[in-house]
Each structure stands twice: as structure tokens, then as C-alpha cells.
Amino acid sequence: MIEKAFKGDLKRLRLKRYDVCEMLHCTMPTLKSRINKPKTFTVNEIVLLKDNGFSLLYNNLLNILK
Helix, strand or coil: CHHHHHHHHHHHHCCCHHHHHHHHCCCHHHHHHHHHCHHHCCHHHHHHHHHCCCHHHHHHHHHHHC
16 A cells, blocks of 8 residues: 555656655665555654655555554
């Protein structure tokens, strides 16, 4: 579910995973780990994603973290 939302946002925003890594200041393996285990996202990372247009991912993360 998270991966589907992430891919949907990437496509809609015309970004690549490497762009998100730069945005979050993380490596590709770290990003992959975050997507596979969404509870490992920090609050700052979630806010940063929301501020950069990742609305589908943001809403899914909020539902998981409730």
C-alpha cells in the first residue's frame, strides 16, 4: 500500500527515487528500508515529503502511524 502510494506520487510529480533521496538526505538503501517499514520514517521526513507534494504517501503514512 505504501509502495503503491509512493510510486503514484513519484509518477505524478515526475520525480525519481534519487530525487527523493536528495530531498530526505538519505541513501537509496535507507529509502527502500523506509518504504518497506513505514514506521521508521521520522516526523521531519514525513513533513518534508508532504511539503514537496507527496500527498498519497503522506495520507497513507498518517493512517499507519495512528
